[in-house]
Amino acid sequence: MxxxxxxxxxxxxxxxxxxxxxxxxxxxxxxxxxxxxxxxxxxxxxxxxFKMRGATNAILKLSQEQQQKGVVTHSSGNFAQAISLAAKTLGVPAYIVMPSSAPKVKKEAVKTYGGNITECPPTLKDREETAEKIMRETGAAFLHPSNxxxxxxxxxxxxxxxxxxxxxxxxxxxxxxxxxxxxxxxxxxxxxxxxxxxxxxxxxxxxxxxxxxxxxxxxxxxxxxxxxxxxxxxxxxxxxxxxxxxxxxxxxxxxxxxxxxxxxxxxxxxxxxxxxxxxxxxxxxxxxxxxxxxxxxxxxxxxxxxxxxxxx
Amino acid sequence: MxxxxxxxxxxxxxxxxxxxxxxxxxxxxxxxxxxxxxxxxxxxxxxxxFKMRGATNAILKLSQEQQQKGVVTHSSGNFAQAISLAAKTLGVPAYIVMPSSAPKVKKEAVKTYGGNITECPPTLKDREETAEKIMRETGAAFLHPSNxxxxxxxxxxxxxxxxxxxxxxxxxxxxxxxxxxxxxxxxxxxxxxxxxxxxxxxxxxxxxxxxxxxxxxxxxxxxxxxxxxxxxxxxxxxxxxxxxxxxxxxxxxxxxxxxxxxxxxxxxxxxxxxxxxxxxxxxxxxxxxxxxxxxxxxxxxxxxxxxxxxxx
CATH class of the missing domain: 3.40.50.1100 (Rossmann fold)
Structure with missing residues (x-):
């Protein structure tokens, strides 16, 4: 395969x-x-x-048209930062769904790398729903951190x-x-x-x-x-x-x-x-x-x- | 010069x-x-x-005869560790005078690198006197950390x-x-x-x-x-x-x-x-x-x- x-x-x-x-x-x-x-x-x-590697590859694999619409992920960790920085480097909008409970340093890091943060309640369901809402509104592509x-x-x-x-x-x-x-x-x-x-x-x-x-x-x-x-x-x-x-x-x-x-x-x-x-x-x-x-x-x-x- | x-x-x-x-x-x-x-x-x-560099050079500059008698220094910091490791590497005895107040981790590090520790009261006078005593007894050469x-x-x-x-x-x-x-x-x-x-x-x-x-x-x-x-x-x-x-x-x-x-x-x-x-x-x-x-x-x-x- x-x-x-x-x-x-x-x-x-x-x-x-x-x-x-x-x-x-x-x-x-x-x-x-x-x-x-x-x-x-x-x-x-x-x-x-290392998440910078996967994030970069996933964004580069998207079509030109999709790249213009942007990418979205929900993460409170390194993948959020990786998507933010990779997207910024490639001129692609990045929407990051983060639980409101995420540490301030992690939110700051995502902001530093240019990601647009949307906060949500700290459950997986809320994270997924918030990400889906952003996808509907912006047409952004969802990227999963590991799957x-x-x-x-x-x-x-x-x-x-x-x-x-x-x-x-x-x-x-x-x-x-x-x-x-x-x-x-x-x-x-x-x-x-x-x-x-x-x-x-x-x-x-x-x-x-x-x-x-x-x-x-x-x-x-x-x-x-x-x-x-x-x-x-x-x-x-x-x-x-x-x-x-x-x-x-x-x-x-x-x-x-x-x-x-x-x-x-x-x-x-x-x-x-x-x-x-x-x-x-x-x-x-x-x-x-x-x-x-x-x-x-x-x-x-x-x-x-x-x-x-x-x-x- | x-x-x-x-x-x-x-x-x-x-x-x-x-x-x-x-x-x-x-x-x-x-x-x-x-x-x-x-x-x-x-x-x-x-x-x-960096102290490893100066310690190594100073020991290598000693005569063969002097190297056999060993080296002594008083230090509670990196130079004590540097002399210990450099001396061990070169097969030279190292006597380290340390104030009794020195942190345990520093004493442990010197021991790990093979230095022989003599403890003394924590004043410069005591350190110098203890080092001089070791020099008289062993014939070891004194090495200063910076001068x-x-x-x-x-x-x-x-x-x-x-x-x-x-x-x-x-x-x-x-x-x-x-x-x-x-x-x-x-x-x-x-x-x-x-x-x-x-x-x-x-x-x-x-x-x-x-x-x-x-x-x-x-x-x-x-x-x-x-x-x-x-x-x-x-x-x-x-x-x-x-x-x-x-x-x-x-x-x-x-x-x-x-x-x-x-x-x-x-x-x-x-x-x-x-x-x-x-x-x-x-x-x-x-x-x-x-x-x-x-x-x-x-x-x-x-x-x-x-x-x-x-x-x-």
Whole structure:
């Protein structure tokens, strides 16, 4: 269904609008894990997260006519910022539906990137209805943060670049939220790696993806009590089949393990990453035996944190 | 007195033992300052600070016989860690005198890097006496964190590398503490820049270097009430003459400006830097007119922060 050529086309399409982010290594973290780690630093991506890739690809795939009418999404996180900045860069109007409860810093960030915010009550139903109203009024196209093939393929380009730089990786580990990143990564690992397995990392508190792979159908979360605020969402019908086919397993981690991994990355690598991103290193630390002496890619998903809300 | 060749020799000498750190740029910080900024990221240096350069050079300059007896320093900060790691790398014993009041994290870091700690009461007199006692007993050589020519030349190699990558800088701004970094930087700017001026950045709270340049003699600080914990020390007779000759000016900044600059670097560049390092960006923000449309190098001195003691 998907092809190597398709991913290459996506990468070429978005390349003028994204940063080719660096791959960092850390002697200390290699010693600590016993593995050879290669961190693909999407925290240095434009607007601070990999979501810039998928958002850019999805907007570029729209027709000229559709681009003039604009795009709409409902998100309180990085995708709202990504759509805002990608749309601004491409001269496309962006309408962002945000729950009134969203943190002020997130609203400010969307405004900085030029997105038009419409606030709504903080339920999924209200968000969807508000987005639909905007679509009717403006003709804007709805873009989903993770359950959209163009978004998924865009997210996969981070792992493509990682494998371009380090083509002998045996594993790539990414956090799992809505499933866009891990699905895109698994396609990239399949087409550009040499027997490179994709592993998802997920908090126990929101282990819907783990349970979905067990049961064979999309499961939901009863609580969202995790520090990985980008990981609370569930899989969708577009990314779940890809994940079933190409992701070899999901490793679940405790909240305390995420915080410890977060601290290690901040203190040892001197880079700012989001709690969600630390989930991947936490998984490697939790299952040391699996990764010992292996070459392991880790996708650092983003670096947008509220410095007033740190877990340290 | 000093020569271009001397600096080149120092750089060649230490190169196998240090990281060649990256030079980062930030579109957002360029927009905010109106200048073209080039950040030399010594927070990514081994042990997390530029001090690794001077420590390595100073130890390598000792005779074989002296290296066997070891080195001693009194410091509660990055230099203690730098001497410990450089000495360990070179197979040299390192004795570190630390005030009993030093934060536990700093003691732990020195131990991790293999330094032998001797604690003493927290006065300069006690520190000096304890260091002298160790010198008598072990024959170890004393190394000063900033008032030592080999240390100064070592620190200058960061700016050498910066100018190698970006040879048209009009200014290089560094924080000023004991004076080793700014003195070494000014020599590098003089010998490797094209009319590149060196500017020091110093907190108003500890503006001894500013006052020293005014009065023509080494001034001391009455208080040490600054968040820039690496900047509390005073100049010495080895670096002051260099600073007088080659540093064009010192810009002083308020504590609140340092914290704002720190936050900007963390949030916008997604890198962890020490409060001391943020002083340089604070100086550029404070004197925007001077730097507008100029190419400005900024030496990010280090990234060792206690995450439990953040000013946010």
């Amino acid at each position: 998907h092809t190597r050529q398709e991913l290459e086309k996506v990468h070429k399409r978005i390349l003028p609008y994204i940063h080719k982010t660096p791959v960092l290594t850390s002697r200390l973290l290699n010693e600590l894990t016993g593995a050879d780690l290669f961190f693909k630093c999407e925290n240095f991506q434009r607007m601070g997260a 959209d093939l163009d978004v998924i393929l865009g997210q996969g380009t981070a792992a493509m670049e990682l494998l371009e730089e380090q083509n002998d990786l045996e594993y790539i580990v990414t956090p799992v939220g809505g499933g866009g990143l891990v699905a895109g990564t698994s396609l990239a690992a399949h087409f550009f790696g040499k027997n490179c397995k994709t592993i998802g990392a997920e908090p126990f508190e929101v282990d819907d993806a783990y349970r979905s792979l067990q049961s064979g159908k999309i499961e939901t979360n009863k609580t969202t009590n995790t520090i990985g605020d980008g990981l609370k969402t569930q899989l969708g019908d577009k990314n779940f089949p890809i994940i079933r086919q190409y992701v070899s397993e999901i490793i679940r981690v405790e909240e305390i393990e995420i915080i410890e991994a977060l601290r290690l990355i901040w203190e040892r690598m001197k880079i700012i990453v989001e709690p969600s991103s630390a989930t991947a290193l936490a998984a490697v630390l939790r299952e040391k035996e699996k990764f010992r002496n292996r070459k392991v890619g880790i996708v650092i998903s983003g670096g947008n944190v509220d410095l007033n809300q740190l877990p340290f | 000093h020569t271009r060749q001397e600096l080149e020799k120092v750089h060649k000498r230490i190169l196998p033992y240090i990281h060649k750190t990256p030079v980062l740029t930030s579109r957002l910080l360029n927009e905010l300052t109106g200048a073209d900024l080039f950040f030399k990221c010594e927070n990514f240096q081994r042990m997390g600070a 030592d020519l080999d240390v100064i030349l070592g620190q200058g190699t960061a700016a050498m590398e910066l100018l190698e990558e970006q040879n048209d800088l009009e200014y290089i701004v560094t924080p000023v503490g004991g004076g080793g970094l700014v003195a070494g930087t000014s020599l590098a700017a003089h010998f490797f820049g094209k009319n590149c001026k060196t500017i020091g950045a110093e907190p108003f709270e500890v503006d001894d270097a500013y006052r020293s340049l005014q009065s023509g003699k080494i001034e001391t600080n009455k208080t040490t009430n600054t968040i820039g914990d690496g900047l509390k020390t005073q100049l010495g007779d080895k670096n002051f003459p260099i600073i007088r000759q080659y540093v064009s000016e010192i810009i002083r900044v308020e504590e609140i400006e340092i914290i704002e600059a720190l936050r900007l670097i963390w949030e916008r560049m997604k890198i962890i830097v020490e409060p001391s390092s943020a002083t340089a960006l604070a100086a550029v923000l404070r004197e925007k007119e001077k730097f507008r449309n100029r190419k400005v190098g900024i030496v990010i001195s280090g990234g060792n922060v206690d995450l439990n003691q953040l000013p946010f």
